Amino acid sequence: MKGVCNKVLKVDLSQGTCTPEEVPDQVYEYFLGGAGLAAYYLWKESPVGTTAFDPANRLTFAAGPLNGAAQSGAGKWSAGAISPAFNLNSDSAATGSFGIALKQAGYDAVVTYGRADKPVYLVVDDGEAVLKDAGEMWGTDAYETEDAIHSGDGEDFEVVSIGQAGERLVRFANIQTRKKSFLGRCGLGAVMGSKNLKAIAVRGDNAYEVADPDKLKALNSEINKRLVEMDNEKPEWLQIKKVGTAMATELFAPQGNLPIKNYSLADWPEGVEAWHASQYHEKLEITPWPCKFCVIQCHNKTNFTEGPYAYQGKGPEYESFAMMGFNTMCKDVRAISYACELANLYSMDTISLGVIIAFAMEAYEKGIISKDDTYGLDLVWGNDDAVVELTKHIGLRSGGLGYLLGEGTKLAAEALGQGAEDFAVQMKGTEIAAHNWRAQYISALNYATGCASGPNHERGNSQHIWVGHITLPEWGLDHVENEERWEWKKAPDINAKFHDYCNIINSAGHCKFQEFRSYTLSDLTASLNAIMGLDWDTDDLRKCGERMTTLQKLLNVRYGWKWEDDFEWPKRFFEPVSEGPAAGKIPIGLGDAIQEYYAIRGWDNDGIPTEELLMRLGMEEYAAKL
Template identity: 45%
Template sequence: MKGVWNKIARVDLTSGNCTIETLEEKVLEQFIGGAGLGAYILYKEVPKGVMSADPENRIIFATGPFNGIRQTGAAKWSIVSKSPSLEANATSCITNSWGYELKNAGVDALVVQGKAVQPVMIVIDDDAIRMEPATEIWGKDSYETDDLLKEQFGKDFEIACIGPAGEKQLKYAAVVTGKCSFAGRGGMGGVMGSKNLKAVVVRGSQKCPVANPEKLDELNKEINMKIYNTDKAKPANFNIRAHGTSIATGLFKGYGNMPLKNWQLGEFDSGIENLGAPNYGIQLNAKPKPCKFCTLGCKNHAEVIDDKYGFVGEGPEYESFAMMGLNLMVDDMKAVAYGGHIANTYGIDTISLGACLAWAFESYEKGVLTRENTGGLVLEWGNAEAMVELTKKVANREVGLGYLLGEGVRTAAKYYGKGSEAWAVEIKNMEVPAHDPRASFVAGLNYLTGASCGPNHEKGNPQHMFVAHILLPEFGISDDIDFEKERHSWEHASRYTAAFQNYSNLVDSLVHCKFMVFSGYTLTDMLNTFNAVTGLDWNFETFEKAGERIFTVQKLLNLRYGITVADETKFPERLMQAKAEGPYAGVAPVGIEDAVLDYYRHRGWDETGMPLQEKINEMDLQELV
């Protein structure tokens, strides 16, 4: 198999040993790279009983066959570990240029284990791997850390680091790279913090051979131009390069696919107007900041001039301003972006943060929290200043409410009680992202059954069928669907959900960016590229089977770590309540528990969610399992 090195770098922070190991070729032929390789390593090396903060846990920084090629979307890479939020398997994907450098250093992944006595960083310079002290940068925020390490090592090195939130092991702390990309879901920054690992600094100069460079070059040119032209031809307010993911607000409003007032409302006119295109770019003075070789350019660099909320840095993506703005009824774009900027510099997942803040605001409204609990903050809906100040309290892990919110919404609700569990919107102890299952039932089924990072909108994204018309015809999901009927039906939900989960695992293992599908990137493009890179000559059946194989191992990991059918049939009470107004008012995903059991049958699992032996055999996992 071309396009991979069949090598991993391993660093034991306890002993200080840094080595390079060779993988058997069949490992990557089965698991591809990225999320798949990470799941394989976790399954082999992290047994039951190891907790996320234990030295025996692994954190795996993994590239895939697509890293290193000049194709739009190929800057992604994956981080895999046992998650502090879930205490189960998790994959979080991140972009910018770090993955390219690791791949060009001659390895497919970096596996870190153990715990350093003092803060350290790992430095990888092609074949040379070493540990260096990081005491002087411990306590620095993620942006400062990036600047200082670039100054120390040179601008041709890329940095993946944590901020103070990761150091203090906030449950949903992020890993940050390039001051612009964040692996937040699952709390990977907290795993680094538990190991006293501040940063990984990497530079590579090697080029991994591919099977058919002429064909790959042809595909890259064709695909890159298609993505650019397709996006450019869209109506102005839906052009991703111009507005980033703020286009989602206008796209989703007609479907009720947004979190409004902690998931209670169906309408919020001023918020939807202000927190979307084109106001996003105007208010934030946002300019495109594409990842390496990307012709789409969904990321934005913001320069906000404001006495109170001014900053220079990464502009918020849809998930950030939806969870920290719409969810709190805050319609001030500059304030929401500034709150997100604080989260970025401290290294915090804005999805989980926004969910925790919304729970606190509702708890204040209902008398569960008082000004004594909030340190004097008036947590009234729409109070932008309170949102910013409470974000600071969480970021600094202040004693009391700030600390508890950093432990996750389930922990905070359990501590303060008084019925507040009813509006703590989480599944398996991870906060739900900004896509409403009442807009499309498959979103809720994916949240419950997702095996690669709990309730995650990108680790299986079947909701895009109904809110963005994204289909997978190569996997049997095409235009012959009655979308209005199917969006609130369980009849085919298992098949749709499983197919998109398998697809998402392929993307996260190759590794590639899912945003390309919004401008015409297809599974055919992906498979053709894969075959040109690897020389394996797979068909779509083999391709989907690889995604399912990876998902099966992720499921086995979660069973090992204690995720049960009870966890996968417990849906948030708030999301079972129909909204009174807005699109699809009166609709709730009734019957979702039975839908989970039907999904198990579709997957070839028993009623507990355990893959049957026939499925293990079908996935060629007998040797591993």
């Protein structure tokens, strides 16, 4: 098939072998690549009873068919495995150029399994693969690891790596690439650490061959031009190119969509002022740091060189500073950005980290922990320095509290007891992302029903229909009224369509931020047709998304998901706030909405895909192997 390599690299870390494997066309027609290909390899090779740190867990790094196209956003790629946070199917996506380079090296994916008997890293050089000793890298941070590979093996390798948090199995450890993009959620960095795999480096000269190069060129040109124009039309502090996702502060504050004080508030004018995009721009002295081919350019580089927290590196995304800043009530933009960068070095997901630090602050406020537990830190709301220091303790897994918090909010709350579970804002063992469900009930539905990455904002971004005014008209999702934020009527259908959409985009290899500037399902369908030689319309695209969501659900059933798991909501979901635009709003009726979501999907009352659905999607064989 055009646009893909029809080949993956299987890496048995226990045996120290690297073996290419052919992949049939039908796998790409069903699951495209990226997140879909990672789920396919879990289905194919990780049987019932496999858990996150089991050598049988397949950790797959996968490119998508769009990786290689000169189209804005076409650098997204994914990894997937059973998550150490919740022991179910999970995947996470990053940008940079790793996916593009992987295909240039001759593979759509690297499927890792087993466990090396000592630290290793994998080098894939134009089709040839070898495992190398990573003894000297072990114990270094993720960026130092990338530097060591660049100086030892070659500057032109694209690298993914973990830092100390991944090695030490922090359950929300991430994986970085290019010092600016991250497989953030679900703890995939800890899976990598459990396999004694410190890094992967890839490069090659394989040509990117597509079915209709002229058509793709014309599409790229038209799409890229339109995206730039749309961004330029926005007011200064809402332009992604100017401030990246920091524009979200201004957008979300009037909606009550921000996560504040461990989600106990939804309104904080002082914090909104401190974290306004203009402050972000000025205090961090940012410049754009885009991914290859991207015209949207959300990534920023900080350039401030004075003060205790000076660093030049990744400017935090909205999700990062919202959880590490708003959720802890910290206003020092430089200190919190520095804490986010520390998390990047150690390789920790800043969403989970922000939730767990806020959780620790609330435990401190309630007297469940004291200075005796916090290394002497005064863990009060708004203490920026304490956030920086606690980040170090968690990332390095210091004994005591730092170690405990590295287990994630759910396990930490259970260990602390004394009512701590009441303010642990997590579902299925994963911390909730930076969209406040009180601003749009669909966020609660999305968090409860996600099949790929627990309560994740980006793996089922149904809130975007309100918070970003994103519609999917080709699938019948047009304008919604503002008041409908707090109604359930349309929410299950919207949620199902956005889950399928996210699965497609993370499998195709495209960055969702383009959608904020007019990228459509028709654009994506036309691009996939030109690349892969398909003849799809947008209904075929939907069917592909349904297949992926169904596969993920089947995997979860295999690994022990139960109906009750979707119904164990954080207590905080039903604690109203008294101030701001979301005052008094709680998602009463969530249970009925979940059941309605199952029905719309073609799942039975227990949330299991029905025979009828499996037959319609041509997936009977996938259900047979549970």
